[in-house]
Amino acid sequence: MKLPALFSPSKLSKKQPKSNRNQLTPTLKFLNIIMLIILMLSMIVPFLNVLSIAFSSRQASMSPGISIFPKEFSTEGFSYIWQRAKLWSPFLNSLFVSVVGAALQTFLSAITAYILMKKDLPFRRLIISFIMITMMIPGELTLVSIYTLNKNLNLLNTYSGLIINGLVSGLSIILLNNYFESVPRSLSEAALIDNTGEFKIFTRIYLPLSKPGIATVSFIAFVSKWNSLMIPVTIITDQDKYTLPMVLRNLVFNSSSVSGSEFVPPNAIMAAIVISTIPLLIAYIFAQRYLVSGTIIGSVKG
Amino acid sequence: MKKKKNTWKNIKKYRFIYIILLPILLYFIVFSYTPLIMGIVQSFNDVKLSGNSVFVGLENYQEVLNDSKFIQSIWNALIIGLGKWILIFIGGVAIAIGINELTTKWQKTTVQTSTYIPYLLSWTIVGGIWIFILSPNGLLNGILGFFGQESPILFISNQKYGRWIMILTGVWKDLGYYAVLFLTSIVATNPNIFEAAQIDGAPRMKQIRRLVLPEMVSTMKTVLVLSIMGLFTNFDQIFVMANPAVIEKTRSPILYIYENGIQAFDVGIATAASVIVLLLTGVVTLGLRYILYRRDES
Amino acid sequence: QDNGTVDILTNVTGGKDDADMEAFVAELEELTGLTINMEKPANDYGTVMLQKLANGGEGLDLVYFGQDSMADLVEQEGIMDITEYVEGSEILSDPNIIPIEEWENIALDGQIYAGFNKKEVHRLPNINQGLLNEYDIQPLQEETLDEYYNLFTEMKEKIDIQGFYPINIVLSDLNDVQPWFASQGLKTGIVVDENGNKTVPIVSDESAPVWEWLRTLYEEELLDPASLTDTTAELRNKFQSSQTGLVVDWAAWTGLYNANAGDDYPDNFEAVPFGGTTTPDGEYMLHRGAGSLWGVPTTSDNVEGAMKVLETFATQEGGILLSLGSEGYDYNLENGEYVLTEQGELHAKDHGAPFPISSQFEAPLEHNPGVDEAMEFLEFASTETYLPESPEYLEIVGQGAIAIVSGEISVEEGLAQMQANLQDAGIID
Amino acid sequence: MAYLEFKNISKVYFDNRDTENYAVRQANFTVEEGELVVFVGPSGCGKSTLLRMIAGLEDISEGEIILDERVINEVEVSKRAIAMVFQDYALYPHMSVGDNLGFGLENSKMKKNDIEEKIDQSLNVLELGDLKERLPKQLSGGQRQRVALGRALVKNPKLFLLDEPLSNLDARLRVQTRKLISDLHNKLQATMIYVTHDQIEAMTLGDKIVVMNRGVIQQIGTPEEIYREPKNTFVANFIGTPSMNLMKSNFNESGSIELGNAEIQLPNNVLERANDYFGKEVIVGIRPEEIELSIDQAGLKPALIEYLGSENLLYFDTPQGELIVKVHKSSKLQSDNNYQLKFNPEKLYIFDKQNGSRI
Amino acid sequence: MAYLEFKNISKVYFDNRDTENYAVRQANFTVEEGELVVFVGPSGCGKSTLLRMIAGLEDISEGEIILDERVINEVEVSKRAIAMVFQDYALYPHMSVGDNLGFGLENSKMKKNDIEEKIDQSLNVLELGDLKERLPKQLSGGQRQRVALGRALVKNPKLFLLDEPLSNLDARLRVQTRKLISDLHNKLQATMIYVTHDQIEAMTLGDKIVVMNRGVIQQIGTPEEIYREPKNTFVANFIGTPSMNLMKSNFNESGSIELGNAEIQLPNNVLERANDYFGKEVIVGIRPEEIELSIDQAGLKPALIEYLGSENLLYFDTPQGELIVKVHKSSKLQSDNNYQLKFNPEKLYIFDKQNGSRI
Numbered sequence A: 001m002k003l004p005a006l007f008s009p010s011k012l013s014k015k016q017p018k019s020n021r022n023q024l025t026p027t028l029k030f031l032n033i034i035m036l037i038i039l040m041l042s043m044i045v046p047f048l049n050v051l052s053i054a055f056s057s058r059q060a061s062m063s064p065g066i067s068i069f070p071k072e073f074s075t076e077g078f079s080y081i082w083q084r085a086k087l088w089s090p091f092l093n094s095l096f097v098s099v100v101g102a103a104l105q106t107f108l109s110a111i112t113a114y115i116l117m118k119k120d121l122p123f124r125r126l127i128i129s130f131i132m133i134t135m136m137i138p139g140e141l142t143l144v145s146i147y148t149l150n151k152n153l154n155l156l157n158t159y160s161g162l163i164i165n166g167l168v169s170g171l172s173i174i175l176l177n178n179y180f181e182s183v184p185r186s187l188s189e190a191a192l193i194d195n196t197g198e199f200k201i202f203t204r205i206y207l208p209l210s211k212p213g214i215a216t217v218s219f220i221a222f223v224s225k226w227n228s229l230m231i232p233v234t235i236i237t238d239q240d241k242y243t244l245p246m247v248l249r250n251l252v253f254n255s256s257s258v259s260g261s262e263f264v265p266p267n268a269i270m271a272a273i274v275i276s277t278i279p280l281l282i283a284y285i286f287a288q289r290y291l292v293s294g295t296i297i298g299s300v301k302g
Numbered sequence B: 001m002k003k004k005k006n007t008w009k010n011i012k013k014y015r016f017i018y019i020i021l022l023p024i025l026l027y028f029i030v031f032s033y034t035p036l037i038m039g040i041v042q043s044f045n046d047v048k049l050s051g052n053s054v055f056v057g058l059e060n061y062q063e064v065l066n067d068s069k070f071i072q073s074i075w076n077a078l079i080i081g082l083g084k085w086i087l088i089f090i091g092g093v094a095i096a097i098g099i100n101e102l103t104t105k106w107q108k109t110t111v112q113t114s115t116y117i118p119y120l121l122s123w124t125i126v127g128g129i130w131i132f133i134l135s136p137n138g139l140l141n142g143i144l145g146f147f148g149q150e151s152p153i154l155f156i157s158n159q160k161y162g163r164w165i166m167i168l169t170g171v172w173k174d175l176g177y178y179a180v181l182f183l184t185s186i187v188a189t190n191p192n193i194f195e196a197a198q199i200d201g202a203p204r205m206k207q208i209r210r211l212v213l214p215e216m217v218s219t220m221k222t223v224l225v226l227s228i229m230g231l232f233t234n235f236d237q238i239f240v241m242a243n244p245a246v247i248e249k250t251r252s253p254i255l256y257i258y259e260n261g262i263q264a265f266d267v268g269i270a271t272a273a274s275v276i277v278l279l280l281t282g283v284v285t286l287g288l289r290y291i292l293y294r295r296d297e298s
Numbered sequence C: 001q002d003n004g005t006v007d008i009l010t011n012v013t014g015g016k017d018d019a020d021m022e023a024f025v026a027e028l029e030e031l032t033g034l035t036i037n038m039e040k041p042a043n044d045y046g047t048v049m050l051q052k053l054a055n056g057g058e059g060l061d062l063v064y065f066g067q068d069s070m071a072d073l074v075e076q077e078g079i080m081d082i083t084e085y086v087e088g089s090e091i092l093s094d095p096n097i098i099p100i101e102e103w104e105n106i107a108l109d110g111q112i113y114a115g116f117n118k119k120e121v122h123r124l125p126n127i128n129q130g131l132l133n134e135y136d137i138q139p140l141q142e143e144t145l146d147e148y149y150n151l152f153t154e155m156k157e158k159i160d161i162q163g164f165y166p167i168n169i170v171l172s173d174l175n176d177v178q179p180w181f182a183s184q185g186l187k188t189g190i191v192v193d194e195n196g197n198k199t200v201p202i203v204s205d206e207s208a209p210v211w212e213w214l215r216t217l218y219e220e221e222l223l224d225p226a227s228l229t230d231t232t233a234e235l236r237n238k239f240q241s242s243q244t245g246l247v248v249d250w251a252a253w254t255g256l257y258n259a260n261a262g263d264d265y266p267d268n269f270e271a272v273p274f275g276g277t278t279t280p281d282g283e284y285m286l287h288r289g290a291g292s293l294w295g296v297p298t299t300s301d302n303v304e305g306a307m308k309v310l311e312t313f314a315t316q317e318g319g320i321l322l323s324l325g326s327e328g329y330d331y332n333l334e335n336g337e338y339v340l341t342e343q344g345e346l347h348a349k350d351h352g353a354p355f356p357i358s359s360q361f362e363a364p365l366e367h368n369p370g371v372d373e374a375m376e377f378l379e380f381a382s383t384e385t386y387l388p389e390s391p392e393y394l395e396i397v398g399q400g401a402i403a404i405v406s407g408e409i410s411v412e413e414g415l416a417q418m419q420a421n422l423q424d425a426g427i428i429d
Numbered sequence D, E: 001m002a003y004l005e006f007k008n009i010s011k012v013y014f015d016n017r018d019t020e021n022y023a024v025r026q027a028n029f030t031v032e033e034g035e036l037v038v039f040v041g042p043s044g045c046g047k048s049t050l051l052r053m054i055a056g057l058e059d060i061s062e063g064e065i066i067l068d069e070r071v072i073n074e075v076e077v078s079k080r081a082i083a084m085v086f087q088d089y090a091l092y093p094h095m096s097v098g099d100n101l102g103f104g105l106e107n108s109k110m111k112k113n114d115i116e117e118k119i120d121q122s123l124n125v126l127e128l129g130d131l132k133e134r135l136p137k138q139l140s141g142g143q144r145q146r147v148a149l150g151r152a153l154v155k156n157p158k159l160f161l162l163d164e165p166l167s168n169l170d171a172r173l174r175v176q177t178r179k180l181i182s183d184l185h186n187k188l189q190a191t192m193i194y195v196t197h198d199q200i201e202a203m204t205l206g207d208k209i210v211v212m213n214r215g216v217i218q219q220i221g222t223p224e225e226i227y228r229e230p231k232n233t234f235v236a237n238f239i240g241t242p243s244m245n246l247m248k249s250n251f252n253e254s255g256s257i258e259l260g261n262a263e264i265q266l267p268n269n270v271l272e273r274a275n276d277y278f279g280k281e282v283i284v285g286i287r288p289e290e291i292e293l294s295i296d297q298a299g300l301k302p303a304l305i306e307y308l309g310s311e312n313l314l315y316f317d318t319p320q321g322e323l324i325v326k327v328h329k330s331s332k333l334q335s336d337n338n339y340q341l342k343f344n345p346e347k348l349y350i351f352d353k354q355n356g357s358r359i
């Protein structure tokens, strides 16, 4: 009779022996796990609730209370919202604007970050402060003038307007700058000696070597473009060019003090939320493995 | 004198770099500074929609600063901001450490991903969810009822809880994001020092206290500086979650600007209040940087 | 600029997407003989309007806004005085088409700054008759606070739905309380008397019994405790799913509730409109929505054109456009009968004005079940006065209302406190 | 009984495909109390792994480690009363030098005053007194190294483990610190296990040297034994700079071998052992300093001469391969002379060609 | 005219408080075409700075660098036609070995085919042919080092700059690669500048050695000159392992000095130069291998004996300080003998006590 693999005569277990070295005491470990589980639940349950309502039938979705599983499973919320709000065009607009915007933002921030690495660049500190200040300007201050500006630049109702506004961000620059600093300087020096132009050093050495940083910044840029509302509302009145948040905000937030007669059932609202969140989750899943190593924030001293 | 010469030489050396940098600086000039300056100019005017703007000097500023609601909104922002940051730092650090203590990769990934989700959702959604949870027959009161609380607690509409709710939901939303930032600094720590500490007989908890925490300090400082910039501009959360009962204690300066400037079509007031907010942000940021980095400079 | 062109900034009026909008504009152009440009911001309408007006008006000739914004717009010189034009217009000045009271309602210091988008409707209580039938509950005998109270207690006793409450109101925005304060003949909002004195009747001493009543409802769990936090959206969901027996909502919603109920109507669910309590004079007293208006920006270069559009909105044809939509797109005429297309169904007879302003307007299609009954109460409704202080009033009284109803403070205390606060804020004298 | 004993210790890592990789295979050795044992071997040969198993930082796959008459396989790291110095120092970056030293003592329930005293004492021994308040990043490499030593020292451990403690130092500091460690060892009479891949360190420091290769212990012995009686070609080649010349050569039936341009008759004691190898190819080794040179125009011309100050290295290309000769001469040799190479048969090492073991 | 010439080159860094720090001060030297010049000195002495100024990676604060009859102070890095090998190799981690070599050539408008050919050629020279497709992280340290060399090689530069290229390798690989560089230099007849802090490398590789300390050039000369005629105590101490014994001693009026336990009469040629020093304290130096020992019970007992295989180092504590003696002996000396130290007066070096310069 052949012994099952479990009882193989080898004295060595195949699996790495689970090491108990240098860990918390069992009590603390238990507490830690409990803390994280509670935390996770508190973070996941609301989202499950959104999902469960989105996949409930219209009637079921209207009954109050928190549910984790759809009461009467149905996708009518999705089909309703998709047709009703004609989500195709806003969805694609958002996707287009966010992808292009994130790509450009990452690229431009990367160039700037790269330039600001040059320690002996005259006025470097000045330029950094100049960029940092832009991070503090409240949007309301420039609310009127930003419209005038976009109008003068012929950016109203254009995709380029959607992309250009908020194209370069101080935070992205700072994050990437931090990341580039961790690329050994001797690499760029070696490339210099290899007769390489600055731009090629940037594209062939710094960009590929900063993948985690690039991934993180692109992700952040994508999320902020995807969720961006103020600028699109300001510059877009052409319904062809609506972005997803512009459409969804109305649905989720249909104000009741106006005697309008719109009725959007909750399952459709939640479906809209799910639709608008899915690309973010996908982007997150792509960026996830880089996020921890990519968000080197270190000590910024501008 | 040699240094001067160097600067000039470097400018020449980097002339192409400046040419590349130019469009980006131009971008900031056009899209940040031009509107900023236009806004500042407007703040000194009584801007009428008919186009008849009159220079009024500091009148708009006086009006804003004399409005106790505005002053109150600044206090609100400070208190809520402070509460948030304290808790986010404590919580973020605790979670980062907690995640770091997990032993398998899938555990780490799961916790990390699920704590990150709220950060991805907008306040419209998050706010709605929490109003739901905190409502008298919502989840939380359900749980409290289970533990013997007799009548439901009116979390959302009780002035006493208003700020706490803003603080806690704000923390809840951003916690995962900050935990990841802090986790980054732990992961970057030289693993050997933990082995050295083991040999020194330090229990894990002590290692966390004495080795992991100090390692996170510089990240914390940076995060603090970066996040303080948004101190006064919390709009969405308050807009979505506040109600008349608590608005007085939770209104943020930006919400004030929205209500009293924008909704009232008063550009002068809106811009003047915004300039004040900008100045305050600048002062707080600079002050904080000074405090945090003072010792490093010397 | 060509004087035949009218540029319009709209919010609710028009189409939902480009195709809708094109059809709408085409029809409007046909009706007015003008070239029309219509722009519709996705949301944050007020902000966008501010941006456009502040940027030299953008050549706009007509802008949509709510009555609550009008005073500010006038103050900031955003819209012009169109009294003359209105008086000069045969259609608009015809009291048979637009009653004088409607104009008085939106006048500021006797001047007119805006025309009407639609006839504003009122909010009134709806009871789910389906529940009453199912649980064999006696309908109301007379409309007094006590009778309502009795109805609620009976509902509470008999209806065994999990989480059911007889009544729900959105307490914080004070829109829903008018039918109850009617019992004392008190009007919500800030009331300005002939002498220009401002008062807030619902915090006067006479209001105490109503507050007591509300408080009792809350105490005895007849009022959904969530009423302290619920928004209208939740309230509607609860009513629609029979979690609540009575809600106060817009007249049009009586019909929407019934329509939304699908097959459940009318056996299991039927929203039936009521007038709320009656004043000592025996009249109902209802809250009418803030006007949905059109103004002409001070920078307009085609005021005549703009007025022409306003006139059109007050005609039968204009009314059909604003409710049903445009022919060939939203509906077709078959043998003189109006038949909605698929598009038309989607729009649910609402292109910005389900109830056009003209008194002479005849709806070509039937309303949703219950709407006509609800509309009969319109004569008892009036709008609140909209003053710059209104938001603050809402904040103070909303806060006090929650405190009183939830039992945090006694009614007298609460009233005194609200009065004091209102005085401090300079809202009442 | 020995102070520390390894009994058949193995360490296995499993890679992704679950195949076994032995980092250490069947290691057996003992360390006496007070001894300084050096583990030497090329990078990746398992030295650190061995050390870390003693420290308890690594699980033991097979076998037993006995310390002070107790099997310590399952004893917790902190209970082993050992001190360890890491290659990259692993100083606690946010603590001052004093705190770095004190950290371990804090955990031992020692009194505050005693701790202070011990710290100061150790700092004095290592001449670090002035640096007590500095942070590690404010120290030079050599100072950091000494702090790392101090951190071990202060614990008064029974057993010191040192993992390539000098490899991050420059040559000059390395010599200094090497001496410091040697002095400490003599002074404290502590048992020390020292890991290095530098054979000079191994030779100068060790009471006993353990030479490892690919997880397997090749030879254990005193420096002299290892140098003079290497058990196999690996040890012969690894120990000594420049390393022993190893060349393939034929073992003639007559008991002589060819080397350079000469034929050498081996002494009898070697021949006795080498019975089986007559007529076969073997590997012949000779240390560079054991070759005598005489100028002779008929001899070989060196391909390269390296001058090292007190000695010269001459590289000859011979039919058997490159041959290095070390000549003690304090001036540079002329590169245009030809030399006759003379080998002392007594100094030749003969190794099996297949498994490399000494014949 | 010289191929490369430094004329009064200085490099100044300004710190936060704007004080000047000289990394290099007034350096003057020349390099002939085809020469291999080694810069040697302790860490931080300015070697890399010098090298980087030649490469153009660092601005020159003062002076002129002339390369091939052209002042290159302002010439861009990429126009200098030099190749550089970095201490940490600086291989492009995301490119294969082949691409690492090809990266520089791409920029030179060379044809695809020619590039390929050149790469293959260089890989063959360095015996890296099989590794062309590997990534740097898949290579061993020695292989990486060779790829770094290959990257320099492939450019056919007129001038090679090497910044401590061997310091990350272990002893064994260091010797191998040292030889490889030496071979390459001979084969290519290229001009090379080599920076190291390892004096063995300097001695074995350099046609000419430049010894630096604290930014100042101490001595320039052939290895032999530097070893045998050090200009000052710094050079004397820095070159040679173990380094020269340097001890303070009194110069008697009679022209003798005390050393160990003996008194030594200096030869006349020294005395002539030393007129001014009679009766004063001087520093006396002697190389460890120049001291002769004889067993003598009346002599000194060594404090420590280090056995290095082919030699022993004996440490004696003398009244003038520690004295190291190197004895060529392939077995370990007994540590319980006493020795008489014998100094050859001809081999003594006398230095000024104040400025350390040779008398």
Ligand SMILES: Nc1ncnc2c1ncn2[C@@H]1O[C@H](COP(=O)(O)OP(=O)(O)OP(=O)(O)O)[C@@H](O)[C@H]1O
Binding pocket: D013, D014, D021, D022, D023, D041, D042, D043, D044, D045, D046, D047, D048, D049, D050, D197
């Ligand atoms: N965690 C691990 N997982 C898999 N293999 C490992 C692990 N740690 C070490 N090894 C392998 O075990 C072998 C021995 O490693 P070890 O670190 O003991 O070498 P070493 O002799 O200390 O080398 P060095 O001189 O480079 O420090 C190596 O081949 C290494 O790749």
Ligand SMILES: Nc1ncnc2c1ncn2[C@@H]1O[C@H](COP(=O)(O)OP(=O)(O)OP(=O)(O)O)[C@@H](O)[C@H]1O
Binding pocket: E013, E014, E021, E022, E023, E041, E042, E043, E044, E045, E046, E047, E048, E049, E050, E197
């Ligand atoms: N960017 C800089 N700013 C200020 N000082 C610097 C800078 N670079 C180098 N130095 C200083 O210049 C001096 C010489 O440095 P350099 O790198 O040339 O030394 P090195 O001889 O190459 O040393 P090593 O052997 O450690 O590489 C050092 O004291 C160093 O601190």
Ligand SMILES: [Mg+2]
Binding pocket: D047, D048, D049, D163, D164
């Ligand atoms: Mg190791």
Ligand SMILES: [Mg+2]
Binding pocket: E047, E048, E049, E163
């Ligand atoms: Mg250097």
